[in-house]
Amino acid sequence: MVNSYLAVATPPSFFTRYRSELRDALTRGISDGGLDLYDMLRYHMGWSDSQGRPTAGTEGKALRPNLCIFACEAVGGTWRKALPAAVALEFIHNFSLIHDDIQDEDEERHHRPTLWYVWGKPKALVAGNALRLMADMSLRRLRGEGLSLTKALEACELLSGAYLEMIEGQYLDLSYEGRLSISVDDYLAMIGKKTGALISCAMHVGALIGSENRDTIEAFRKSGLALGQAFQVWDDCLGIWGDEEVTGKPVGADIRKKKNSFPVVYTMAHAQGHDKEILTTIYSKTKLDDGDVKQVLAIMEQVDARTSSQRLAEQQCGAALEALSGVELVPRVMEELIDLGNFLITRKY
Amino acid sequence: MVNSYLAVATPPSFFTRYRSELRDALTRGISDGGLDLYDMLRYHMGWSDSQGRPTAGTEGKALRPNLCIFACEAVGGTWRKALPAAVALEFIHNFSLIHDDIQDEDEERHHRPTLWYVWGKPKALVAGNALRLMADMSLRRLRGEGLSLTKALEACELLSGAYLEMIEGQYLDLSYEGRLSISVDDYLAMIGKKTGALISCAMHVGALIGSENRDTIEAFRKSGLALGQAFQVWDDCLGIWGDEEVTGKPVGADIRKKKNSFPVVYTMAHAQGHDKEILTTIYSKTKLDDGDVKQVLAIMEQVDARTSSQRLAEQQCGAALEALSGVELVPRVMEELIDLGNFLITRKY
Numbered sequence: 001m002v003n004s005y006l007a008v009a010t011p012p013s014f015f016t017r018y019r020s021e022l023r024d025a026l027t028r029g030i031s032d033g034g035l036d037l038y039d040m041l042r043y044h045m046g047w048s049d050s051q052g053r054p055t056a057g058t059e060g061k062a063l064r065p066n067l068c069i070f071a072c073e074a075v076g077g078t079w080r081k082a083l084p085a086a087v088a089l090e091f092i093h094n095f096s097l098i099h100d101d102i103q104d105e106d107e108e109r110h111h112r113p114t115l116w117y118v119w120g121k122p123k124a125l126v127a128g129n130a131l132r133l134m135a136d137m138s139l140r141r142l143r144g145e146g147l148s149l150t151k152a153l154e155a156c157e158l159l160s161g162a163y164l165e166m167i168e169g170q171y172l173d174l175s176y177e178g179r180l181s182i183s184v185d186d187y188l189a190m191i192g193k194k195t196g197a198l199i200s201c202a203m204h205v206g207a208l209i210g211s212e213n214r215d216t217i218e219a220f221r222k223s224g225l226a227l228g229q230a231f232q233v234w235d236d237c238l239g240i241w242g243d244e245e246v247t248g249k250p251v252g253a254d255i256r257k258k259k260n261s262f263p264v265v266y267t268m269a270h271a272q273g274h275d276k277e278i279l280t281t282i283y284s285k286t287k288l289d290d291g292d293v294k295q296v297l298a299i300m301e302q303v304d305a306r307t308s309s310q311r312l313a314e315q316q317c318g319a320a321l322e323a324l325s326g327v328e329l330v331p332r333v334m335e336e337l338i339d340l341g342n343f344l345i346t347r348k349y
Numbered sequence: 350m351v352n353s354y355l356a357v358a359t360p361p362s363f364f365t366r367y368r369s370e371l372r373d374a375l376t377r378g379i380s381d382g383g384l385d386l387y388d389m390l391r392y393h394m395g396w397s398d399s400q401g402r403p404t405a406g407t408e409g410k411a412l413r414p415n416l417c418i419f420a421c422e423a424v425g426g427t428w429r430k431a432l433p434a435a436v437a438l439e440f441i442h443n444f445s446l447i448h449d450d451i452q453d454e455d456e457e458r459h460h461r462p463t464l465w466y467v468w469g470k471p472k473a474l475v476a477g478n479a480l481r482l483m484a485d486m487s488l489r490r491l492r493g494e495g496l497s498l499t500k501a502l503e504a505c506e507l508l509s510g511a512y513l514e515m516i517e518g519q520y521l522d523l524s525y526e527g528r529l530s531i532s533v534d535d536y537l538a539m540i541g542k543k544t545g546a547l548i549s550c551a552m553h554v555g556a557l558i559g560s561e562n563r564d565t566i567e568a569f570r571k572s573g574l575a576l577g578q579a580f581q582v583w584d585d586c587l588g589i590w591g592d593e594e595v596t597g598k599p600v601g602a603d604i605r606k607k608k609n610s611f612p613v614v615y616t617m618a619h620a621q622g623h624d625k626e627i628l629t630t631i632y633s634k635t636k637l638d639d640g641d642v643k644q645v646l647a648i649m650e651q652v653d654a655r656t657s658s659q660r661l662a663e664q665q666c667g668a669a670l671e672a673l674s675g676v677e678l679v680p681r682v683m684e685e686l687i688d689l690g691n692f693l694i695t696r697k698y
Contacts, residue, residue, distance in 0.1 A: 037520045099478070103471040122452040122523050125474070129448070130516045132481070136509055149498075160485055167479045171386045174471050 011061060012339035018069050022062065025083045026090060029138045040127045044098060044115045058112060064089040064198060068206040071220050074333040077210020084141035085155055085205045091135035092163055093198060098128035111248050147209060155205050162201035169194025176260045180283055187265040188229060196228030216327050223323035230316035234345045236261040237309050246348040252293040263305040270303040317341035360410060361688035367418050371435060378436045378487045389476045393447060393464045407461060413438040413547060417555040420569050423682040426559020433490035434504055434554045440484035441512055442547060447477035460597050496558060504554050511550035518543025525609045529632055536614040537578060545577030565676050572672035579665035583694045585610040586658050595697040601642040612654040619652040666690035
């Protein structure tokens, strides 16, 4: 399976089951206040171009909302009840992407110019904050879907908690920048917050909406956390060995940017002697050139960082399935989860 | 009264009535997750220096929380019940200041280096987002103060609504940048959202927590909106004619920055002939120099922009008092409100 990321991977089929209703709910979630601000958000979501004209095929994967709805259905709940939470998760995620792109000064995302690149940083910053609020407003609709007030409030608490973890993870990520040796454990704790918290919350909240069984709900939380880590480790692999045509990033892109990335952390921890010295010298530079990237890639091969990274992603996927092994699920769920896991660690984008 | 802004102005005495408990509540509102992130927030709030050592005399005016608590007390409510909402208002306001400073690349606020200037933009952006969440978390404490669930939820709705208006106002403000003629009405609508919404919300929510009378609650909303506009117009005057030693900004600072400011909007609308041409030429430049600022100041004097701006601030203060004229209030409230109004339009900072 180690080289299976080279295969073409498509999202699991259950994504299509929710697609049309999820898209409607997301669209309704962005209010139309008559300001260009809302056009900016529709552009960012991939629904229109920078002139406001509808586009097709430019949306994101919508992983988090799909996981939330899926978890609700998997435990025997009515999946439509989870739509407002699913929308909130997608908006929080996208709010963080908008701000991330500003922070990193990234000019492209999904082969399109980023929001700040088109409209400037001040407007993009404000638009991100607006999207964050749209998430809160979507959560208010949970009660309209027939959910009890207690559950609706609990869902809000979980989302807030995950959001705080995400922010703390982003902060840790920034704090680790420029540090030469972050332990593998520190790295995993950081991505558990930065990426894992929201993905875990998606599964957790979906199960909460669909089930009364606390053990089941907890199992989904755990499963989601493992999936989140698998997702991020794979994302890190794509940032280094991804197909340029699909990811839009050249090989080694995240090395050049000195990003905190699992393969880099792993290589730092396992390189020995002269290789270790070279790495330290390269990562002490302010800017890395092509030669540096090439050298780091060679040392990565030396310590087998690619195989180890992929193995970790696979292990975390396994842990995600394992977490749900004792839970009573509606038929076909396990097959669909396996599809999902395979997608997460074979996808090329 | 036109020149009274030259007098030393101190906050109204009722601010001191709440000071100690408000400060405690604000302090508790910033969680201590063991990350430097929270030290950044305490620095921004003016409670500590950049090394985490406690400081004194560096806090902001805390206008919004004071108004919220005051409104609750004024209608006969138990003011402590309003503390969680007061804290949320102060955090939302400060979140917006953190992001504003990043947007405007302002290096100083209240005579101290801004958050981004000390810690860099990426961390400051994240810290602002964390403070925004602390506001939500504080609102959850409303129920702990014995408030009914219905009222607590209504307070949350009002805060969200005000937050959205604030964001829309910020967006409009950015959209107006570089435009040569914004009407006075457009300007007032913009500041009504950007600044007025949160100040109005402070009065509105305070009254909601303290009273059952819908007319009273509505009167406070209206009064707050007028106060907010008075506050902003006066702020605009300080940005142009303020005392450099107190504001930390040189005379004409907001002219040089081409900020949307009432005196500028007023002058654009009232300058005639040659003056109008000069203004258009100057405001078409990318960067203004000392000579440009001096010329704009001279044209402002020509059209009496200073007197007109101050008169508008006074009128809005009058409207704020007028809005409450039919409302049954506990004794001394009107006197304290007059003190507040005088402070808002005579303060030097």
